Amino acid sequence: MTVITEETYKYSAEFLISKLPQEFQQVDLGVICGSGLGGLVDTIDQSTKVEFLYKDIPGFVASTVVGHAGKLVFGHLGEFRTPTVFMVGRFHCYEGHTMLQCTLPVRVMALMGIKSLIVTNACGGLKSEHKVGDLMIINDHLSLPGMVGNNALIGANIEFFGPRFPAVSDAYTYALRKLAFKAAFEVGISPNDIREGVYAMVTGPSFETRVEARYLATIGADVVGMSTVPEVVVARHAGIKVLGISLITNDVVRARGKDAKLEVMRELGLTDKIDTEEDTEKTFANHAEVLETSAMRSNDMQRMVIRYADLLAATLI
Numbered sequence: 001m002t003v004i005t006e007e008t009y010k011y012s013a014e015f016l017i018s019k020l021p022q023e024f025q026q027v028d029l030g031v032i033c034g035s036g037l038g039g040l041v042d043t044i045d046q047s048t049k050v051e052f053l054y055k056d057i058p059g060f061v062a063s064t065v066v067g068h069a070g071k072l073v074f075g076h077l078g079e080f081r082t083p084t085v086f087m088v089g090r091f092h093c094y095e096g097h098t099m100l101q102c103t104l105p106v107r108v109m110a111l112m113g114i115k116s117l118i119v120t121n122a123c124g125g126l127k128s129e130h131k132v133g134d135l136m137i138i139n140d141h142l143s144l145p146g147m148v149g150n151n152a153l154i155g156a157n158i159e160f161f162g163p164r165f166p167a168v169s170d171a172y173t174y175a176l177r178k179l180a181f182k183a184a185f186e187v188g189i190s191p192n193d194i195r196e197g198v199y200a201m202v203t204g205p206s207f208e209t210r211v212e213a214r215y216l217a218t219i220g221a222d223v224v225g226m227s228t229v230p231e232v233v234v235a236r237h238a239g240i241k242v243l244g245i246s247l248i249t250n251d252v253v254r255a256r257g258k259d260a261k262l263e264v265m266r267e268l269g270l271t272d273k274i275d276t277e278e279d280t281e282k283t284f285a286n287h288a289e290v291l292e293t294s295a296m297r298s299n300d301m302q303r304m305v306i307r308y309a310d311l312l313a314a315t316l317i
């Protein structure tokens with residue numbers, strides 16, 4: 001396995017800087033586009049944008065998931081033309097990449113000067129009040145892998161980026177969350193369609209079982225996904241402020257599912273012995289539905305991110 005050291009990050013950043021025009025050698029904002037959400041780069045000034053395929057950047061691994069283009073794009077975002085670097089497609093642990101490989105681009109962005117990062121993702125909603133297509137501003141996360149030994153910062157600490165024991169109890173900056181809601185309302189997103197809550201990370205790639213989904217909801221999660229948290233932890237370690245936006249692309253199964261015993265009792269006419277009625281509702285998560293919902297809502301999310309970038313550029317946060 002390739003060893004990733006401080007030099008690896010610096011080498012990647014120097015490679016990019018050597019190929020970029022002056023205006024993008026230092027960038028202010030980073031954006032990580034989740035499943036099906038890469039269309040944001042079609043909204044930037046196409047005449048100045050510069051693209052690199054991940055496979056051509058030293059240190060980067062390949063992106064293998066449908067809906068993740070696999071390119072790093074530099075461009076001007078919004079009316080204030082904020083110099084921005086976009087990851088169009090991210091790396092996930094379930095692709096077989098380590099946490100260090102998945103988060104390498106965040107440290108490269110840190111070396112290129114970003115002070116602020118927007119992470120977006122597609123996720124499953126765990127709460128009955130969620131609707132498919134709702135947006136959620138992340139206000140906290142629950143890292144299932146991180147809690148059981150797969151934290152993105154495991155290994156020798158690179159002091160150059162940050163301290164051995166960084167605090168992440170306030171990983172999602174309050175002022176940025178406020179700015180994101182302001183941006184959302186200003187572009188016409190209804191308060192009924194955007195929420196604030198907790199993102200739980202699981203590694204995937206299998207979706208949750210029904211009881212896993214109930215468990216996640218019980219321990220405090222509002223939505224569940226397979227990414228984001230490692231990037232956020234590494235960004236916070238490097239002192240980068242983070243805004244997280246989730247798009248609820250599917251309703252995660254919370255029902256108990258069909259009860260085989262009851263069904264057979266019904267079939268044999270033993271109905272007088274049935275004393276409970278089980279919930280038989282069930283749906284199955286699938287990646288096609290995730291991409292379909294992303295496509296449906298990506299326009300709103302793009303307008304919100306553009307407005308947010310302008311509000312951010314106009315403030316001192």
Ligand SMILES: O=P(O)(O)O[C@@H]1C[C@H](O)[C@@H](CO)O1
Nearest residue numbers: 034035121122226227287290
């Ligand atoms: O990159 P994100 O977190 O948006 O991708 C989600 C999680 C899985 O990779 C995939 C499941 O459909 O979409």
Ligand code: HPA
Nearest residue numbers: 122123124224225226285
């Ligand atoms: O239901 C889900 N579970 C986990 N990850 C996801 N990413 C999109 N939807 C889901």
